[in-house]
Amino acid sequence: MIRSEILKEIAPILRDQLVVCNIGIPSQELHAIDDQPTNFYMLGTMGLASSIGLGLALAQPKPVIVIDGDGSILTNLGTLPTIGNNAPSNYVLMIIDNGSYGSTGDQPTYTSQRTDLTAMARAAGCARVVEVQDVDTGPALKEALASGEATVMVVKCDSGNAKMPVITMDPVVICDRFMKAVAS
Amino acid sequence: MNIDKRIADDLAANGVSFVTTVPCKQLAGVIEEIDQRDDIFHIPSNKEDEGMGLCAGAWMGGKRPAIIMQNTAIGVTINTLATLIQFYRMPLPMLISYRGELREPVACQVEMAVHTKALLTQLNIPTYHFHWQKDVEELDNILKYTFMCNKPVAILTDANFWGGYGDQ
Numbered sequence: 078m079i080r081s082e083i084l085k086e087i088a089p090i091l092r093d094q095l096v097v098c099n100i101g102i103p104s105q106e107l108h109a110i111d112d113q114p115t116n117f118y119m120l121g122t123m124g125l126a127s128s129i130g131l132g133l134a135l136a137q138p139k140p141v142i143v144i145d146g147d148g149s150i151l152t153n154l155g156t157l158p159t160i161g162n163n164a165p166s167n168y169v170l171m172i173i174d175n176g177s178y179g180s181t182g183d184q185p186t187y188t189s190q191r192t193d194l195t196a197m198a199r200a201a202g203c204a205r206v207v208e209v210q211d212v213d214t215g216p217a218l219k220e221a222l223a224s225g226e227a228t229v230m231v232v233k234c235d236s237g238n239a240k241m242p243v244i245t246m247d248p249v250v251i252c253d254r255f256m257k258a259v260a261s
Numbered sequence: 262m263n264i265d266k267r268i269a270d271d272l273a274a275n276g277v278s279f280v281t282t283v284p285c286k287q288l289a290g291v292i293e294e295i296d297q298r299d300d301i302f303h304i305p306s307n308k309e310d311e312g313m314g315l316c317a318g319a320w321m322g323g324k325r326p327a328i329i330m331q332n333t334a335i336g337v338t339i340n341t342l343a344t345l346i347q348f349y350r351m352p353l354p355m356l357i358s359y360r361g362e363l364r365e366p367v368a369c370q371v372e373m374a375v376h377t378k379a380l381l382t383q384l385n386i387p388t389y390h391f392h393w394q395k396d397v398e399e400l401d402n403i404l405k406y407t408f409m410c411n412k413p414v415a416i417l418t419d420a421n422f423w424g425g426y427g428d429q
Contacts, residue, residue, distance in 0.1 A: 097318070117321065119345075120344070120348065121340070121343075121344025121345060121348060122310075122314070122340060122341050122344045122345040124310070124314075125310065125311065125313070125314030125317075125341065125345065126314075127314075128311045128312075128313075128314025128315050128317075128318065129314045129315070129317050129318040129321075129345075130318060131314075131315055131318060132279070132314065132315035132316060132317060132318025132319040132320075132321075132322065132326070133318035133319065133321055133322040134318070134322075135279070135302065135304070135315075135318075135319065135322070136279060136318065136319040136320075136321075136322025136323055136324040137322040137323055137324075153308075153310070153311055153314075155306070155307025155308050155311050156307075156311055156314075158307060159304070159305075159306060159307060159311065159315075163304055248348045248349045248350075249349060249350050251349070252321065252349040252350065252351070255321060256321050256323075259321060259322060259323065260323060
């Protein structure tokens with residue numbers, strides 16, 4: 078499966094949750110598949126989805142699901158120790174690990190070679206880390222939400238992107254409707 | 262006056278309850294003060310752009326955030342300031358130790374100091390420079406201004422403000 082197929086499959090689970098989605102094609106795919114006011118789309122700033130989601134989870138009690146990527150995590154590797162030492166129980170970081178920088182032309186990341194993000198998350202102090210195959214994402218995500226523990230999911234899947242339109246929504250509108258959904 | 266407590270008191274009085282820090286020797290006292298307080302949640306960051314991500318999330322979660330960092334961080338965070346904090350129009354007070362200014366003992370620090378105000382000006386970031394300890398009296402107004410206009414705002418605090426480096 079590629080990322081967009083996973084997102085289609087888990088869209089019913091995501092729909093009722095606060096979701097912070099990684100920059101570029103992941104946000105375009107989620108926006109096209111099931112746009113919700115509870116989705117925060119990153120339009121810029123490669124690497125910070127996991128940090129934004131962590132700040133959000135620490136600031137309020139609702140569950141927060143971050144849809145991140147292997148390339149994004151590698152860009153902001155300092156995030157893993159911060160998550161490992163601070164993540165509250167309402168935080169789920171789902172790393173779609175397709176071994177490539179999807180938004181820039183599928184150039185390989187180091188996770189397609191020797192680098193193991195699951196082991197790195199554990200070494201950084203993250204207590205609940207699960208590695209799952211693409212087909213098992215839905216049940217694993219439900220389990221993470223029910224676990225009562227901060228969870229890092231590393232979802233192994235194929236490289237590839239769906240052709241989706243660029244998000245043209247104004248960032249202030251994205252932020253405003255998201256904040257209203259958070260506060261509701 | 263205990264300057265560290267004064268700064269933390271002003272942050273708390275303005276509802277700032279989520280602070281991330283990347284350390285600097287000049288900032289050690291205020292970081293320690295913030296870490297000890299019950300009315301402010303302190304989360305250290307490994308890098309300043311990561312810290313701004315945390316602050317963006319905390320803001321959307323209903324908290325007033327702030328970041329405490331060195332001016333070298335301006336070189337690290339330009340993209341984050343432009344495409345996250347400014348693009349989504351979020352408030353972010355940035356208490357910045359202004360290394361490389363008067364009474365600086367480390368020559369390399371001057372190399373970023375000479376770019377600091379120019380970069381902040383280029384980014385249209387309102388910038389205040391605390392040189393004397395009494396300048397802290399502006400902090401309360403600066404914080405109110407920041408959360409009025411929903412912009413990142415820089416407060417540069419140089420070595421003279423912090424009382425010099427002692428025997429460093």
